[in-house]
Amino acid sequence: MSRFQEQKWRKTALVSGIVINLGILFFYKYYEFAGSLITDFFSWFGIGISIPQWNVLLPVGISFYIFQVVGYAVDVYRGTIKAEKNFIVYALFISFFPQLVAGPIERARNMLPQFKEKHKFSYENFDRGLRWMLWGFFMKLCVADRISTYVDAVYNNYMEHSGTSLLLATFFFTFQIYCDFAGYSLIAIGSSRIMGFHLMENFHRPYFSRSIKEFWRRWHISLSTWFKDYLYIPLGGNRVSHWRHLWNLFVTFLVSGIWHGANLTFVLWGTLHGLYQVVGIEKNRLLPQVKAPRKLHAVLNCLVTFVLVMFAWIFFRANDLHSAFEIIGRIFTHQGALFTGEGIPSLLLGFMCIGILMLKELKDELSLKIYALDSPHYGVRIASMSLFLAFIILSASFDGGAFIYFQF
Template sequence: MNWEPTYALLIFTSTAVTYVCGRLVEKYRDDKSRKKLFLIANLAINLGILFMFKYYNFINNTVFEGLDYLGIHWPIPNFDILLPVGISFYTFQAVGYSIDVYRGDIQAERHFGIYALFVSFFPQLVAGPIERAKNLLAQFYVKHTFNYPRAVLGLRQMLWGFFMKLVVADRVSMYVNAAYNNAEQHTGTTLLLATVFFTFQIYCDFAGYSNIAIGAARIMGFDLMENFRRPYFSTSMQQFWKRWHISLSTWFQDYVYIPLGGSRVKYGRHLFNLFVTFLVSGIWHGANWTFVAWGALHGTYLIVENVKTKYIGKSNTNNIVIMGFNILLCSVLAMAGWVFFRANSIGDGFKVLRKIFADHGALFIDVTTIAYGLFGIFVLVIKDFIDEFYPEKHLLFDNRHVVVRWSLYIFILAVILSCGVFDGGQFIYFQF
């Protein structure tokens, strides 16, 4: 409302429609035709609003360009509208609730205020995690009082989230923006470093936000779902998607992949379901062909990996050399996908890839950004490595020695204050 007051009507409409339809679906649960009708009306209204604000201009421009190429005039103008903050997140959260009620997995919420709080819960409203009703709704009926251990855990998680966002993401974004927004003027060497930096930027920007959101909710007594689990230590792309944006990947699994038939169909259809799910995931991220390409690329990764596993078998991840190779391979594949995710157009994405492979030269030097960025990435990788492989042997924030714990707190806080960027702008996923 502070940004654009009239856009508050959108979240109110989504809340009211899903609340009413949820009650009606439950009321007529024995009448399959009515129940399905209410669900379809619910989905049509909510996804229709999302389409108009997020995808209408993209579809209109695509049709216009196609017809213009054929010499046909397309007189329908674009809408001069801005994308409301968080619309994809709260729409998917509300739609997930509606489908859960339709399936009978949960009962429809009767208290409108409680349900409205579920849709608009402020820590995760604008960029997730996309919560499930079965996890969050019940927590609003519990009386929450101040709990010191929970507050400590929440503050720790927020502190690490601020480190990821301010020290890593916003610092390396300066180099990434300089390179990707002027790809024609830079060498493949510069673009390769920028792509490596963006690989950490997108992770730290979004995982940083998730840590801040989950930590803030935890201080108040609420448990939100984990959203990231050290994805760049994945040994397969399937595992990567069990560790990256977990709330969205499981949402697509439950509400797109499984309804399509999942893996309980013929093998060819199973692969098709995988590809469609990731294509839709790409489209969810934004109305641009770059996101479509990114989703299609990850869908292709999963298909190739699935076929390889079926006909050759899984890699022996107990072998440290093979595990290290698989981690490196998955990171490189993810990095190739991030090229299209960050590129301003499909053409720019292919231009960046071509230069990385065939046009190396002098590196664009920004000493402060590179030095601080590499230092932040080093600290991040060390912590993630310890949490991944030695979670109980080398305790960091959970160390039983108060001197060790507080030394780490002070160190992270000092690094944030001395190396952080405090005018880095909004979080990347706010635009989705």
């Protein structure tokens, strides 16, 4: 076989693999959504068409392992890694249970070599993994699940609530989705480390970001880098004209929104983040830098970024576009009494847990040498972990439901 024929065969195999896998994803996740859009489009012109609805169940976490399969195929084609000849090892890479249903979306070059190594018990791995899992359970049970009941009560009945309650629910959801997903990621990373496997970091204190660009370097890192490697760079990245670069950014975030779900709310959420990126680049290019003390400038940028991200989360959480715009309108126009949900003590506990979360992340962000769970002294570490576990058991909400990203 000539080199040209071999290259043609490899490209055909790659395209076929991508089409098949994305076709499976489309069928399970987007078929009904696309059908409803087509039906609505033709109905505007008075044309009635009927697209059969299969009502199939969405496999848990299908978006995550489909993207791992596609990433593996592209890496083999590029020559980044060699094709795995052991099917058991390949199957283990795709179905590794800690990160199967909600990531991190791992790379073959990181995981495949680990599956071929011998793994022995390591106290260091056990200790580190247990601490990560413990913090992950705190994020999920004490923050995400505790405030989720308030968020659901307000967002699912938004017409009955004031703008004040909707604003608080949006603030809570900003931390709910972070702690729900980052908590799962830490549990997955920690349980893997106990077994001797190293998964990539998926969140890096995103709410301390000073720009939307930085936010996406810290939020859902495995997905952000996946889109960068397999969509943004193939489109040309920033190695093209200025306007083409902006287009590549916008398309990448639009596709990211579509990846999150078959709903126009996710499409608009991704579009909004794409616009954030484009406007941020143009602002830095056209407007002079504001002169202010460095620390004050950093704090202001952090606050502005947080508000922009929180505003976008409204579209992510709302049940449909109409609800999202109604919620935004009511936040600015329907001020009134604050809905307390299960009562003031429950609200205060939610705020307290968010406060503990942010204090810990602030310590890590500023590299402050204040030790507790990560103390170098064994006795202090064990005592801190025991007290923290007791706090989790006493303050956790155990009826918060499944992880949000299971649906993706």
